[in-house]
Amino acid sequence: MSQQVLDQIVKRFSDSVLSTHAHRGDETVVLHRNALVAVVQFLRDDPQMAFNFCVDITAVDLSAMPDYVGPRFEVVYHFHSLSHKHRIRLKVPLEEADLELDSLSHLYGGANWFEREVWDMFGVRFRNSPDHRRILLYEEFVGHPLRKDYPQRGYQPLIDMPTLPRPDEELPPLASEDL
Amino acid sequence: MTHANEPLTALDTLPKAIETDPGIPDELRNNVYTSKVAAVVNWARKNSFFQYPFVTACCGMEFMSAAASHYDIARFGAEVPRFTPRQADVLFVVGTVTHKNAPILKRVYDQMCDPKWVVAFGVCASTGGFYDNYATVPGIDHIVPVDVYIPGCPPRPEQVMDAILYLQEKVQRQAANLR
Numbered sequence: 290m291s292q293q294v295l296d297q298i299v300k301r302f303s304d305s306v307l308s309t310h311a312h313r314g315d316e317t318v319v320l321h322r323n324a325l326v327a328v329v330q331f332l333r334d335d336p337q338m339a340f341n342f343c344v345d346i347t348a349v350d351l352s353a354m355p356d357y358v359g360p361r362f363e364v365v366y367h368f369h370s371l372s373h374k375h376r377i378r379l380k381v382p383l384e385e386a387d388l389e390l391d392s393l394s395h396l397y398g399g400a401n402w403f404e405r406e407v408w409d410m411f412g413v414r415f416r417n418s419p420d421h422r423r424i425l426l427y428e429e430f431v432g433h434p435l436r437k438d439y440p441q442r443g444y445q446p447l448i449d450m451p452t453l454p455r456p457d458e459e460l461p462p463l464a465s466e467d468l
Numbered sequence: 469m470t471h472a473n474e475p476l477t478a479l480d481t482l483p484k485a486i487e488t489d490p491g492i493p494d495e496l497r498n499n500v501y502t503s504k505v506a507a508v509v510n511w512a513r514k515n516s517f518f519q520y521p522f523v524t525a526c527c528g529m530e531f532m533s534a535a536a537s538h539y540d541i542a543r544f545g546a547e548v549p550r551f552t553p554r555q556a557d558v559l560f561v562v563g564t565v566t567h568k569n570a571p572i573l574k575r576v577y578d579q580m581c582d583p584k585w586v587v588a589f590g591v592c593a594s595t596g597g598f599y600d601n602y603a604t605v606p607g608i609d610h611i612v613p614v615d616v617y618i619p620g621c622p623p624r625p626e627q628v629m630d631a632i633l634y635l636q637e638k639v640q641r642q643a644a645n646l647r
């Protein structure tokens with residue numbers, strides 16, 4: 290990661306940067322969603338930045354975090370520059386009532402699959418996405434399973450399975466001699 | 469399933485009457501054997517398993533190792549994989565089966581001709597393993613009937629060979645279905 294990159298983003302986009310932190314080389318910028326495309330475009334095209342690799346896009350459901358107040362979701366981006374060997378992380382907080390964000394597919398072709406995964410697992414919509422289908426689960430699936438309120442055993446079988454345990458069925462606790 | 473006290477072989481199951489019956493002419497003694505059709509048919513079936521490997525996950529690596537020449541399961545007549553279920557009689561389900569995959573497994577099983585048997589290879593196929601979540605079927609026996617379960621994550625080749633021997637014993641004991 291790179292402190293210099295973080296400083297540049299803060300300098301150029303001070304209106305949109307909500308906060309930053311850098312813990313042991315883990316530079317992170319928390320951004321307002323409206324600035325996302327502009328910031329990423331700058332990170333990709335500026336020769337000092339040259340972030341040519343979109344490593345990962347994922348999301349976090351913060352609703353189960355103790356004592357947390359604030360937007361329920363956070364979409365997290367990781368970028369890497371293969372020429373400058375530096376990295377940066379962007380986070381975009383999103384309210385549950387308005388889970389929409391601009392797609393980065395026109396900047397990084399690979400972003401589309403990550404965005405489809407975030408849609409599949411968390412239900413975040415990406416504006417102007419060229420392909421917005423689920424990527425891992427099946428079309429018939431209802432809901433978004435990595436949300437903290439989705440039941441762990443919320444099976445949605447595609448074929449008849451009468452013996453399947455019900456989602457609310459508790460398994461017997463492990464006896465200590467089993468361990 | 470448990471081992472019987474004495475393992476069965478086809479010759480054990482052949483009636484001895486012809487050797488002891490005084491009415492049998494000498495030319496036939498030791499040249500002609502009589503048996504039950506079921507014993508002979510099952511003996512042939514158990515020594516020529518054609519497997520269909522339904523490989524979905526990491527257990528596949530161990531399956532390849534067990535099926536390759538080093539462990540030589542040709543000794544048990546079970547070395548030939550068929551990649552169409554219509555030519556196979558043992559379905560090896562090797563790895564994690566998800567709800568997305570379940571209809572495919574069901575269809576592969578339905579396409580196999582009788583007589584057919586199913587081996588659950590590894591804890592994922594047997595019980596879902598440690599994937600206790602919305603995506604994974606907690607054991608393929610919710611989809612198809614299973615004859616032999618092989619524990620292990622993944623199982624060692626010795627366990628696989630043991631399972632083939634168990635299955636052979638089971639086949640020898642069952643009523644021959646001559647369809």
Ligand code: SF4
Binds near residue numbers: 526527563621
């Ligand atoms: S039992 Fe273990 S090795 Fe086999 S598929 Fe499951 S996780 Fe992989």
